[in-house]
Amino acid sequence: MTEFYDKLEEDFRNSFEPPSPPDEKIQPWTDTKIVGKPLQRVDAYERVSGKAEYTYDVILPDMVYGAILRCPHAHAIVKNIDTSAAEKMPGVVGLITGKSNGADIPWYSVGYGGGPMQSKLFDPHCRYQGEEVAAVAAMTPYQAYDALKAIKPEYEVLPFVIEPDEALKPDAPKIFEAGNSTGKPMPSQRGSVEKGFAEADVVLEETFTTSVQMHAALEAHGSVVKWDGDKITIWDSTQGVYDACMLSFARTMKMPNNNVRVICRYVGGAFGAKLELGKYTVMAALLARKSGRPVKLMLPREDTMLAVGNRPITRMTVKAGVKKDGTLTALQLTSVYSPGAYSSGAMTGFLFQELYKCPNVMVTESGVYTNVGRARAFRAPGFPTAAWALEQMMDMLAGKINMDPVELRLKNFTEVSQSRGMPYTSAGLKDCLTEGAKRFGWKKSQAAKKEAGHIKRGVGMAAGLWMMGSGGPPYTAEVRMFADGGVTLKTGAMDLGTGTKTVACMVAAEELGVPLENIRILNADTAITPYASSSGGSMTLASLVPAVRRGAWIVRRQIMDWAAEALGVSADDLEIRKDTVVSRSNPDKKRTLEQLFRAKGVMDVIAIGNREPNPANKVVMPFSAQFAEVEVNTKTGAVKVLRLLSADDSGRVGNLKTYENQVYGGMLQCLGYGLFEKRVMDRKTGKMCNPNLNDYKVPGALDIPVNLDVAPVDLKDSECNNVGCKGIGEPCHVPTAAAIANAIHDAIGVRLTNSPMDNRIILELLSKQKRG
Amino acid sequence: MPDHPDKKDPASHEGLSRRGFLSSVSAGAVVAVSLKSAPEAPAQEINATGKPVTISLLVNSSTRKVLVEPRWTLAYVLREVLGLTGTKIGCERGECGACTVLIDGKPRYSCMTLAVEAEGHAITTVEGLLVNDQLGPVQQAFAEEDAFQCGFCTPGQIMAVEGLLRTNPNPTFDQIRTGVSGNLCRCGTYKNIFNAAAKAAELRKQKGGAL
Numbered sequence: 001m002t003e004f005y006d007k008l009e010e011d012f013r014n015s016f017e018p019p020s021p022p023d024e025k026i027q028p029w030t031d032t033k034i035v036g037k038p039l040q041r042v043d044a045y046e047r048v049s050g051k052a053e054y055t056y057d058v059i060l061p062d063m064v065y066g067a068i069l070r071c072p073h074a075h076a077i078v079k080n081i082d083t084s085a086a087e088k089m090p091g092v093v094g095l096i097t098g099k100s101n102g103a104d105i106p107w108y109s110v111g112y113g114g115g116p117m118q119s120k121l122f123d124p125h126c127r128y129q130g131e132e133v134a135a136v137a138a139m140t141p142y143q144a145y146d147a148l149k150a151i152k153p154e155y156e157v158l159p160f161v162i163e164p165d166e167a168l169k170p171d172a173p174k175i176f177e178a179g180n181s182t183g184k185p186m187p188s189q190r191g192s193v194e195k196g197f198a199e200a201d202v203v204l205e206e207t208f209t210t211s212v213q214m215h216a217a218l219e220a221h222g223s224v225v226k227w228d229g230d231k232i233t234i235w236d237s238t239q240g241v242y243d244a245c246m247l248s249f250a251r252t253m254k255m256p257n258n259n260v261r262v263i264c265r266y267v268g269g270a271f272g273a274k275l276e277l278g279k280y281t282v283m284a285a286l287l288a289r290k291s292g293r294p295v296k297l298m299l300p301r302e303d304t305m306l307a308v309g310n311r312p313i314t315r316m317t318v319k320a321g322v323k324k325d326g327t328l329t330a331l332q333l334t335s336v337y338s339p340g341a342y343s344s345g346a347m348t349g350f351l352f353q354e355l356y357k358c359p360n361v362m363v364t365e366s367g368v369y370t371n372v373g374r375a376r377a378f379r380a381p382g383f384p385t386a387a388w389a390l391e392q393m394m395d396m397l398a399g400k401i402n403m404d405p406v407e408l409r410l411k412n413f414t415e416v417s418q419s420r421g422m423p424y425t426s427a428g429l430k431d432c433l434t435e436g437a438k439r440f441g442w443k444k445s446q447a448a449k450k451e452a453g454h455i456k457r458g459v460g461m462a463a464g465l466w467m468m469g470s471g472g473p474p475y476t477a478e479v480r481m482f483a484d485g486g487v488t489l490k491t492g493a494m495d496l497g498t499g500t501k502t503v504a505c506m507v508a509a510e511e512l513g514v515p516l517e518n519i520r521i522l523n524a525d526t527a528i529t530p531y532a533s534s535s536g537g538s539m540t541l542a543s544l545v546p547a548v549r550r551g552a553w554i555v556r557r558q559i560m561d562w563a564a565e566a567l568g569v570s571a572d573d574l575e576i577r578k579d580t581v582v583s584r585s586n587p588d589k590k591r592t593l594e595q596l597f598r599a600k601g602v603m604d605v606i607a608i609g610n611r612e613p614n615p616a617n618k619v620v621m622p623f624s625a626q627f628a629e630v631e632v633n634t635k636t637g638a639v640k641v642l643r644l645l646s647a648d649d650s651g652r653v654g655n656l657k658t659y660e661n662q663v664y665g666g667m668l669q670c671l672g673y674g675l676f677e678k679r680v681m682d683r684k685t686g687k688m689c690n691p692n693l694n695d696y697k698v699p700g701a702l703d704i705p706v707n708l709d710v711a712p713v714d715l716k717d718s719e720c721n722n723v724g725c726k727g728i729g730e731p732c733h734v735p736t737a738a739a740i741a742n743a744i745h746d747a748i749g750v751r752l753t754n755s756p757m758d759n760r761i762i763l764e765l766l767s768k769q770k771r772g
Numbered sequence: 773m774p775d776h777p778d779k780k781d782p783a784s785h786e787g788l789s790r791r792g793f794l795s796s797v798s799a800g801a802v803v804a805v806s807l808k809s810a811p812e813a814p815a816q817e818i819n820a821t822g823k824p825v826t827i828s829l830l831v832n833s834s835t836r837k838v839l840v841e842p843r844w845t846l847a848y849v850l851r852e853v854l855g856l857t858g859t860k861i862g863c864e865r866g867e868c869g870a871c872t873v874l875i876d877g878k879p880r881y882s883c884m885t886l887a888v889e890a891e892g893h894a895i896t897t898v899e900g901l902l903v904n905d906q907l908g909p910v911q912q913a914f915a916e917e918d919a920f921q922c923g924f925c926t927p928g929q930i931m932a933v934e935g936l937l938r939t940n941p942n943p944t945f946d947q948i949r950t951g952v953s954g955n956l957c958r959c960g961t962y963k964n965i966f967n968a969a970a971k972a973a974e975l976r977k978q979k980g981g982a983l
Contacts, residue, residue, distance in 0.1 A: 044915035047923035048930060049907060050858020050898035057857035141852075142843060218862045218870055218924040218958050268860070268924025269958050301863040497922030497959055657918045665921060665960030693867035693956060701953040701962050706945075708963050 026553055028718040034510045035723070038656035041502045042521060043495070052266045055237040056298050058224040064093050066287050066297030067144035068280065069134040069151050070306065071126035074371040074686025075160035075173060078124040078133055078153050086136065086150040091143030094290035095151075096283065097134045098122030103286055105252060107279065108342040108374070118176070118342050121279055126155075127175050127341035128371050129687045130306030132279055137287040137295050160371040160686040164313065164338040167368045175341060175369040182343060182367030189362040190353065190418075193319075196330025196360030200321025202400045203330075208318065208389035210755045212679035213311040213672070215378055216698050219268020221308045222298030223281040225288045232288075233261045236281055237298075239274045240534025241524045242492055248277040253285065261527040270496055271669070272377035273309035275536045305691035309376030310679060312337045312346060316389040322397045326411035330360040333389070337367050340374040347382025350419065350467050351390055351734075354621075355429075357414035371686050372679075377536060380466050380730035384670050384737055388755055391462035391738035395745065404446075405742065406437050409463055409625075417619040425618045426717035426726075428649020429463060432625035436461070436647030439711050440627040446746075454634045457642075458747025461627045464734030469650065469727025470620030470720065471542030475611035476530040477504070479551035481559070482604050483597040485514050485579035487552075489521040492532035493544045498729055499658025500540050506655060507545045507723060511552035513576035530608065538622065538727025541654060543611050546721040551609025558605055562596045615719050622726040623649040623713075626667065628739040632747045634766055637759030639675060641740060643707035650728035651717045659728060660710045666732035667708060672699045674737025676756050827891040831856065832900030840887045847871040847882035850897060858898040858927045862956070869955030872928035872935075873897050879935035879954070898927035901934060909975035910934045910968075919968035921959035929955045933969045937976055943969070 029035070046052040071078070081097050096103050098120060106117035119125075122132055134151050138144040159173040166172055167180040174180065197203050224235040232255075236245045241262040250257045267274065284297040299308065314337040321330040337346040349363035398408040415427040437443070445459040478490040489508055495501040505519040523529055532544065560571040563581040567574075567589045574581050581596065583589035597603065614620055627645040632638070646663045653659045676697045680689040690696040717724045741752050750765040822842040829836045831854065838853055845864070850856045850873070859882055862870035866884040873882045874896035882890075901908035907915060910933050920926040929952055936943055936951035943951060948969040957965065 040915055041918065044918075045907065047920055047926055048898075048911040048914045049902055050856075050927050052923055053857070054860075054924060056861065057851070059852065059855060059857070140841075140844075141848070142841065216958050218860070218868060218922070218956065220862075267922065269922040271958070301865070301867075497920070499921075661918050661921060661961055661964055664963050668960030668962070669958075692865060693863050694865070698956055698958055699960065699962075700956055701949050701965070704960070704962055706949075706963060706966065 026549060026722040028722065028724055029510070032510055034506045034516055036653050036656060039502065039506065039516065041499055041658065042505050042516070042519070043501055054219055054266045054268050055222060055224060055235045055264060056219055056268070058235045058296065060224065060226055060294040063224070063294040063296055064137045064139055064291055065141040065144050066135055066137045066284050066295045067141065067148050068132055068283060068299070068303065069148045069153070070303065071131040071133050071155070072129060073126065073155060073157050074129050074162065075158040076126045076155040077158065078126060079156050080154040081134060082152040083134065085152070086147045089138070089143065089147040089150055091139035092136055092147045093139065093293065094137040094287040095134065095147070096286050096290065098124060100286065102289070105282065110343045115343070121282060128373050130303065130373055132283070135283040135287060137291050162370050162372050162681050162683065162686050164315070164336060164368045164370055167338070167370050175371060180369045182339065182369060185364050185366035187362060187364040188349065191360035193330040193332045193360045193362040197319070197321045199323070200329040201324045202397065203319065203321045204393065204396050204400065205317065205319040206393060206396065206753060207315060208392065208753045209315045210313065210385045210388055211677070212313045213378065213677045214305055214679055214696055215271045215273040215309055216693065216696065217269030217271055217273060220299045220301060220304050221274060221278055221280060222296070223278065223284045224294065224296045225281070225284045226294040227288050231259045231261070232285060233263065234281060235263050236278070237267050237274060238262070238264050239267065239270045239494055239496065239536050241494070241526050242531055243534045244275050245277060245281065246526045249281060252277060252282060261525070263525045264494065265524055267494060267496055271379045272381065272536060275377050275534055278308065301693065302691045305696065306373050306688060309378065310373060311378035311381070311385070312339050312344065312375035314346065314348060314385050316348060316386070318389050318393045320393050320397055322401060324401055326401065326403050326408045328356055328358040328412045331358050332362045333364070335363070335365045337365070338370045338372070339367055340372045341369060342374040344375040345381065348386040351383055351386035351464065353419040354417065354467070355390065355463065355465055356409070356412035357418060358412065372681060373688070379669065379733050383464060383466060383730065383734045384673055387462055387464045387734050387738045388674070388741070391464070391735060392741055392751065392753070395460065395742045396751070405461055406433055406442060409433055417621065420619050422617055422619050425615060425620050425719040426649065426651065426715040428713045428715050429465065429623040429625065431713045431715065432623050432647040432649050433463065435711055435713055436625040436627055436645060439647070439709065440645045442627060445629060456632050456634055456747040457629070458632070458743045458745070459627065459629045460739050460742025460744070460746050461625065462735035462738035462742060463623070463625045464731060465621055465623045466538055466727060466731040466734060467621070468537035468539055469542065469622035469731060470614050471539040471611070471727065472614050473611040475532050475543040475547045477544060477547040477551050477609045478530050478606065479508060479548065479555050479609060480604050480606045481512065481555050483594040485518050485593055487512060487514060487519045489519060489548060490529045491521070491523050491544055491548070492526065492529045493540055494524050494535035496535050498540065498662055499655055500535070500544060502658060503541055503654030504545055504548045507548050508552045511549050512556050514578060538730040542721055542725050542727055545654065545723045545725060547609040547611040549609065549722050550612065551607045554607035554609065555605050558607070559593065559596060562600060563591050566591055566596065566599065612722065614721070618719060620720045620726060622651070622728065622731040624731040624735055626735040626739045628736070628743040630740060630743040630747055632744055632762065634748060637762035637766070639744060639757065639759065639762070641671060641705045643705050643709065644671070644736065645709040645711065646732050647711040647713055648728060648732050649713040649715060649726070650731065651720060651726040652714055652724040653712050654725055659712065662729055663710045663732040664708050666729060667736045668699050668704055670733050670736030671704065671740060674740050674755055674757060678756050825888065827888055829887065829890060829895060830893070831895045832897060838887070842886065842888050844887050845883050846873070846885040846887045846890045846895070849887040850882060856897050856899055860924055860927055862925070868925070869932065870925050870928040872931040872955060874931055874935050877935065877938050879932045896931070898930055901930065909979055910937065910972040913968040913972035913975055917964045917968035917971055919961060919964040921961050925955055925957045929957065929965055933972055936969070937973055941973060941976065943973060945970070
């Protein structure tokens with residue numbers, strides 16, 4: 001009997017003693033059996049059967065529903081709130097305002113990482129239409145919204161300002177005591193633009209503007225929360241269970257991290273708007289405390305349009321100098337944006353500093369507060385906006401010096417990061433341009449005769465890159481192999497619909513030599529899965545899968561060492577085939593995993609794979625070049641995009657199917673940005689006119705070109721990480737609007753500097769062109 | 773059943789008339805005085821919602837008796853009362869199509885249908901397309917063609933395609949496009965959705981038109 005317990009103790013010890021991580025460098029794959037193939041997603045069944053559980057779908061016993069009362073004015077002070085009638089409404093179980101216990105919480109920090117706080121969870125000074133005033137919980141959402149109508153706030157309505165230019169005037173209504181500027185503009189200069197302009201044969205200057213684009217993820221922001229004493233479980237529609245929710249919630253509520261569990265297995269779209277802790281999460285937690293019940297608080301569509309993010313409005317003045325041979329001599333960007341009522345970045349400068357070889361670059365960005373909903377990160381923040389200006393300017397320069405637009409870009413191609421002065425691990429822009437042009441039939445399309453009637457055809461192209469596609473540590477994945485060859489992966493990473501989970505499983509299967517169906521993945525639950533930073537910045541795949549490969553590699557090495565010892569052959573001669581370790585040189589020499597595990601007294605082998613650091617003296621960067629063909633109806637101004645092609649250097653393709661799918665989406669969202677997406681503000685009231693999906697137009701099935709083509713460029717980057725992949729979600733979203741604008745110019749000779757390219761503006765410009 | 777429009781206006785992205793409308797509604801003057809925003813009516817009048825009624829809903833071939841308020845939408849009752857959360861809510865005003873279900877075989881926005889209106893009609897949700905626990909042909913086609921990204925609009929897209937194929941088993945490409953034009957996909961997966969619909973038509977034929 002004691003032997004039995006001794007054995008158990010030994011087994012127990014063995015199974016929890018992690019294999020020591022070897023410090024060997026993992027060699028890049030030369031060819032792959034699974035990675036890169038177009039495979040069906042591992043969670044396809046859940047997503048098409050209706051069984052995938054999104055935050056919105058969580059239903060708990062005794063759960064009640066939360067709703068938020070928002071300020072209807074663009075600028076107002078809440079003088080008083082009468083909640084007495086609302087609290088007596090049928091079904092109401094909790095009501096909170098800024099005066100409630102625990103609700104006096106600072107909110108909205110200036111800049112990133114602990115800047116001063118600008119506001120509160122419920123700020124009596126409401127700086128935009130949609131600012132939070134009170135929240136209720138009731139037995140049904142209908143009763144919660146009844147109760148909102150019965151809350152009686154008393155507002156002192158203040159003068160407002162919604163236009164950035166007006167907000168800078170001295171007599172403009174003050175949004176903050178210190179004024180409406182977000183800070184003194186800090187020009188950043190490399191070389192001397194004055195010298196560069198002097199050297200140029202041609203200098204052009206143009207001003208470009210972009211409108212506010214809404215994220216419009218189909219699943220609204222929201223949370224379901226449940227307290228168990230001093231511990232809370234939060235289901236949140238988020239891009240990061242750790243950084244965006246657990247850690248920031250714990251910090252905000254002054255709780256130990258360990259008492260906060262956050263789960264988000266499925267998220268119904270995010271696009272950058274779910275990278276930060278929501279006020280709704282904290283309000284749900286306060287309401288759940290007050291009512292003693294779990295609370296579900298999902299925002300209505302209108303609330304998401306008013307209060308939880310957008311891509312900010314910008315005005316960019318660009319001055320550029322070029323020699324007759326196409327050499328860029330100087331680039332100057334002066335960019336003004338409005339983050340809305342609270343601090344948020346613009347990031348329009350980096351593309352100018354990085355995309356092309358140019359010794360003289362000057363960037364000046366400044367922001368101004370206005371009484372409108374605050375901006376948040378939106379898919380490649382600043383980059384589609386900057387490309388709108390820079391890539392149209394490149395087209396204008398090409399036209400002026402009679403050079404092909406692709407040639408001009410190739411002429412200024414660089415293998416060295418211009419902003420950091422270090423070489424790229426792989427510089428695929430050249431191949432994106434040449435391969436893209438070839439596959440699109442660029443020369444042929446350009447030469448094709450333009451139609452004589454009122455329908456004019458044109459082609460255009462644009463390039464881009466994205467500054468954060470390298471991924472990096474800290475990022476961990478747990479790999480656990482059972483004796484039957486089954487493998488469980490655990491990661492805190494999200495799968496926003498990008499196919500992350502599938503590629504992670506493919507990488508594990510590739511490394512371990514087991515079939516894909518052997519791998520099961522559990523993700524995004526802080527109580528179960530190891531740390532991963534938020535899914536944003538196109539960093540998830542390139543952060544996660546090298547960690548997965550490292551973990552799988554450790555597991556495989558451990559098993560190979562056991563097998564080598566048992567079989568008397570070198571570990572290098574061994575491979576796993578399904579559930580058996582086999583000698584390559586002598587296939588008769590083999591052991592099942594079951595045999596190997598039993599001999600060592602373990603039931604499973606577990607390893608933690610850590611993401612290795614990025615190379616020290618090189619820059620990892622994904623690139624994109626896109627091509628568009630359009631038709632413009634010169635009688636109506638209507639634009640029809642006939643086809644789009646995206647050539648992307650994002651390193652090794654993880655799964656061709658999900659890769660292509662993501663690139664289609666990147667192009668179409670940016671097509672929307674260029675052609676019809678626009679937040680419309682009412683100048684008389686400062687309110688949003690189109691806070692819904694009918695009046696705010698996102699691309700639909702009939703609005704898009706069917707001819708979408710994707711051309712991956714893979715330079716076999718062996719330095720970026722052990723899988724060789726770089727981010728794809730954002731670079732493929734950068735150039736599209738500019739490429740379409742350039743195609744429209746090619747078709748009708750009109751330069752559209754304001755996005756979106758409304759057909760009325762096209763008609764106006766055409767009639768101006770006619771008048772000469 | 774009211775015959776509410778399920779399809780978005782194909783030309784709506786032009787936005788001319790809408791934008792024109794928007795610029796003309798800004799007539800209200802800015803009020804710079806203290807005012808009370810809530811209506812003066814007493815609370816109980818606001819809650820004049822009608823007494824709850826018991827109704828029988830025929831959902832995925834099962835009859836379910838539920839006590840509902842007359843104002844509750846079918847989407848709400850399916851999800852929060854019956855627990856059929858495959859049907860999604862994206863806008864609650866008939867704009868996005870995430871809540872699409874079949875009512876008597878036709879695609880309908882369940883957020884624009886009151887539960888009381890759905891009594892006496894056959895309702896099919898995405899869960900109802902499973903054959904035991906196996907994917908139905910449209911679901912299978914969506915899985916194989918990678919016709920989703922985040923997957924939130926997907927049940928609605930699937931139901932739109934299911935409804936289309938029930939009335940038109942051999943749709944043309946344009947009929948497919950129009951058939952799903954009432955369903956938004958913010959991830960931009962339309963190309964694969966069109967392909968999935970075409971493949972679903974094939975799969976249905978192979979399975980002898982089985983649901």
